[in-house]
Amino acid sequence: MPLIEARSLSKIYMLGKTEVHALNAVNLTVEKGEFMAIAGPSGSGKTTLLNILGCIEKPTEGSVLFDGKNVAQLSGNQLADFRLNHIGFIFQTFNLIPVLTAIENVEFPLLKMPLSKRERRTRAQEALESVGLGGLAHRKPDELSGGQRQRVAIARALVGRPNIVLADEPTANLDHATGLAVLELMSDLNSRLGTVFVFSTHDPKVMSMARRVISLVDGKIVEETTVP
Amino acid sequence: MTFWRFVPLAFRNIRRNRVRSSITLAAIAVGATALLLAGGFFQDTFLRMREGIIHSHLGHVQIFKKGYSQYGAAHPFDYLIQNPAALVSRIENLPNVELVTQRILFSALLSTGENTVAVTAQAIQPGREAQLTVIRNLRHADTGLAILHGENLSEESSFEILLGQGLARSIDAKVGDELVILTNTIGGSLNAFDVTVKGIFASPSKEFDDHGIRIPLETASKLLRTDAVQSLVVLLTETDLTETVRASIEQLASSENWEVEVLAWPELADFYNRVVALYQRQFAVLALIIALIVVLSIFNTMNMAISERTREIGTIMAIGYRRRDVLSIFLLEGLFLGLLGGLLGLVFGQGLGFVLSVSGIPMPPPPGGSVEWKAGIEITRQLLLQAFGMCVLASTLSSIYPAWRASRLVIADALRHT
Ligand SMILES: Nc1ncnc2c1ncn2[C@@H]1O[C@H](COP(=O)(O)OP(=O)(O)OP(=O)(O)O)[C@@H](O)[C@H]1O
Numbered sequence: 130m131p132l133i134e135a136r137s138l139s140k141i142y143m144l145g146k147t148e149v150h151a152l153n154a155v156n157l158t159v160e161k162g163e164f165m166a167i168a169g170p171s172g173s174g175k176t177t178l179l180n181i182l183g184c185i186e187k188p189t190e191g192s193v194l195f196d197g198k199n200v201a202q203l204s205g206n207q208l209a210d211f212r213l214n215h216i217g218f219i220f221q222t223f224n225l226i227p228v229l230t231a232i233e234n235v236e237f238p239l240l241k242m243p244l245s246k247r248e249r250r251t252r253a254q255e256a257l258e259s260v261g262l263g264g265l266a267h268r269k270p271d272e273l274s275g276g277q278r279q280r281v282a283i284a285r286a287l288v289g290r291p292n293i294v295l296a297d298e299p300t301a302n303l304d305h306a307t308g309l310a311v312l313e314l315m316s317d318l319n320s321r322l323g324t325v326f327v328f329s330t331h332d333p334k335v336m337s338m339a340r341r342v343i344s345l346v347d348g349k350i351v352e353e354t355t356v357p
Numbered sequence: 358m359t360f361w362r363f364v365p366l367a368f369r370n371i372r373r374n375r376v377r378s379s380i381t382l383a384a385i386a387v388g389a390t391a392l393l394l395a396g397g398f399f400q401d402t403f404l405r406m407r408e409g410i411i412h413s414h415l416g417h418v419q420i421f422k423k424g425y426s427q428y429g430a431a432h433p434f435d436y437l438i439q440n441p442a443a444l445v446s447r448i449e450n451l452p453n454v455e456l457v458t459q460r461i462l463f464s465a466l467l468s469t470g471e472n473t474v475a476v477t478a479q480a481i482q483p484g485r486e487a488q489l490t491v492i493r494n495l496r497h498a499d500t501g502l503a504i505l506h507g508e509n510l511s512e513e514s515s516f517e518i519l520l521g522q523g524l525a526r527s528i529d530a531k532v533g534d535e536l537v538i539l540t541n542t543i544g545g546s547l548n549a550f551d552v553t554v555k556g557i558f559a560s561p562s563k564e565f566d567d568h569g570i571r572i573p574l575e576t577a578s579k580l581l582r583t584d585a586v587q588s589l590v591v592l593l594t595e596t597d598l599t600e601t602v603r604a605s606i607e608q609l610a611s612s613e614n615w616e617v618e619v620l621a622w623p624e625l626a627d628f629y630n631r632v633v634a635l636y637q638r639q640f641a642v643l644a645l646i647i648a649l650i651v652v653l654s655i656f657n658t659m660n661m662a663i664s665e666r667t668r669e670i671g672t673i674m675a676i677g678y679r680r681r682d683v684l685s686i687f688l689l690e691g692l693f694l695g696l697l698g699g700l701l702g703l704v705f706g707q708g709l710g711f712v713l714s715v716s717g718i719p720m721p722p723p724p725g726g727s728v729e730w731k732a733g734i735e736i737t738r739q740l741l742l743q744a745f746g747m748c749v750l751a752s753t754l755s756s757i758y759p760a761w762r763a764s765r766l767v768i769a770d771a772l773r774h775t
């Protein structure tokens with residue numbers, strides 16, 4: 130069974146009185162263990178698609194099956210719990226909580242889980258070490274470089290041991306080399322842990338690291354390439 | 358419960374925008390301080406007024422012949438306590454009773470030869486009455502009855518009187534003047550004595566100042582031709598014990614079959630009661646205004662914090678926090694602002710209150726009074742609780758709407774927010 134099966138997803142936003150078709154009958158299957166990219170020009174619907182796969186937004190039409198289960202039936206609280214336990218998020222602007230240190234940011238999702246303080250700390254420390262930042266645990270985000278911040282964000286996304294990590298343009302705010310390094314880390318974690326990564330990007334170099342790339346234009350999948 | 362796990366986050370978010378949080382905390386603290394000072398000032402006024410009227414004339418408990426409070430005004434001499442000395446010695450033996458003094462209040466005419474006026478004469482026992490007027494438990498407190506000229510009556514005084522300052526002015530009488538006092542005896546015949554003005558007093562009551570005289574009970578007994586008295590005034594060691602002692606006097610009276618009624622000062626201090634009710638209403642309005650300022654200041658702070666942190670709110674909801682958690686996080690921030698600001702306010706308020714109490718606030722004569730006085734700040738535990746509670750309640754309540762708004766954000770929109 131695939132991890133995610135999205136069937137004929139459409140998303141219509143109302144912008145005043147005009148309808149914006151952000152997604153148009155998108156079908157997508159994400160297999161376990163995948164490392165895939167969503168490419169496409171600005172406004173093509175990448176963020177919208179990731180949000181729907183991440184159960185942050187509901188599609189106007191179509192359905193998302195997670196492990197064969199339709200998430201449309203879940204309530205707001207159930208969706209929150211589902212995201213907490215099954216999905217990790219990485220953002221273009223890192224979105225760390227500025228008042229918390231690196232390790233506290235990583236620990237933050239665990240506060241919602243029935244874990245002791247010791248367990249939380251241990252797991253957060255392990256996650257930080259897995260992204261190579263074990264030594265910077267007590268730095269605040271503004272004392273870290275962009276690349277380091279995104280690594281903290283990756284650790285935070287992984288600390289809850291999700292099935293899938295969704296990353297919306299994770300390298301867009303990083304210089305090229307740093308971006309590639311972050312992508313390499315993600316790729317490495319994908320093969321080490323088996324966690325699925327789906328990320329969106331404009332950058333062809335970054336795209337080329339994915340094993341599968343789907344290209345969106347105007348809310349439709351226009352191309353799908355798989356690296357053999 | 359994960360709620361308490363957000364406590365450190367809430368604290369750090371308060372420290373995040375130091376300037377804004379400081380201003381908000383200052384607003385809350387100033388609010389609490391204002392409430393404490395205003396409330397403490399009112400409390401002090403109540404206390405002084407209370408002790409003033411108790412020590413100037415009311416005493417803590419008064420004992421009359423049964424029926425006096427209902428019919429005594431029309432027929433004062435029909436309601437006299439016979440053989441008062443026996444009662445006095447029994448009551449003075451009760452615990453917490455400091456002394457019992459005897460009085461008669463009667464109307465008389467006072468004549469200088471040129472002027473004759475109607476006066477209210479208070480026949481008192483000078484030695485005991487002098488002990489009654491001492492106020493020991495207040496800073497800057499004068500005795501209830503101030504002697505402006507001449508001297509107070511003493512145990513040895515007979516055929517000597519004190520005049521209220523307004524009365525002395527109106528009949529143009531001075532210390533040492535010889536006056537004639539004329540009145541009905543309890544038998545109904547007329548009787549007159551020559552008396553000397555020994556002193557001129559100012560009391561907290563302008564009414565009494567303008568029409569009152571004081572005369573030794575011994576002299577009055579001869580003038581009225583009776584050994585009976587109208588009231589026994591009981592002074593206690595502490596005002597707070599009033600109800601306890603009243604109860605024990607009533608018990609004693611019923612076991613001895615005394616035909617008396619026992620009234621405590623709150624029942625006799627109508628003016629005081631009305632002033633307290635009025636001031637308390639004013640204080641409530643003031644408290645409401647202060648609470649409103651605190652509410653607006655926190656409301657503003659929380660709304661700003663939430664606008665600035667929109668993306669952060671979207672992020673924590675995306676990673677699996679429930680809407681209720683967001684609500685909790687911001688309510689906790691409001692609560693802590695209130696707790697911190699309230700604590701600061703308590704410290705400030707008490708410090709300032711102490712300084713003001715020690716130096717004393719010069720005040721004009723109170724309504725119905727004629728003596729200038731110094732006010733202090735009497736901060737009671739109840740007041741501290743009220744001020745602190747106001748801060749915590751106002752800040753938590755005013756955080757509800759902003760926190761609720763934060764918890765209702767559309768996650769995707771909040772994440773796109775720049
Ligand atoms: N809340 C919204 N209201 C109205 N229109 C929206 C809303 N969110 C997205 N859109 C529109 O939907 C379309 C798809 O947006 P989306 O953000 O998914 O594209 P994107 O591929 O992520 O673009 P970018 O590369 O700029 O991030 C765009 O035309 C956008 O303007």
Ligand SMILES: [Mg+2]
Nearest residue numbers: 175176177297
């Ligand atoms: Mg986008």
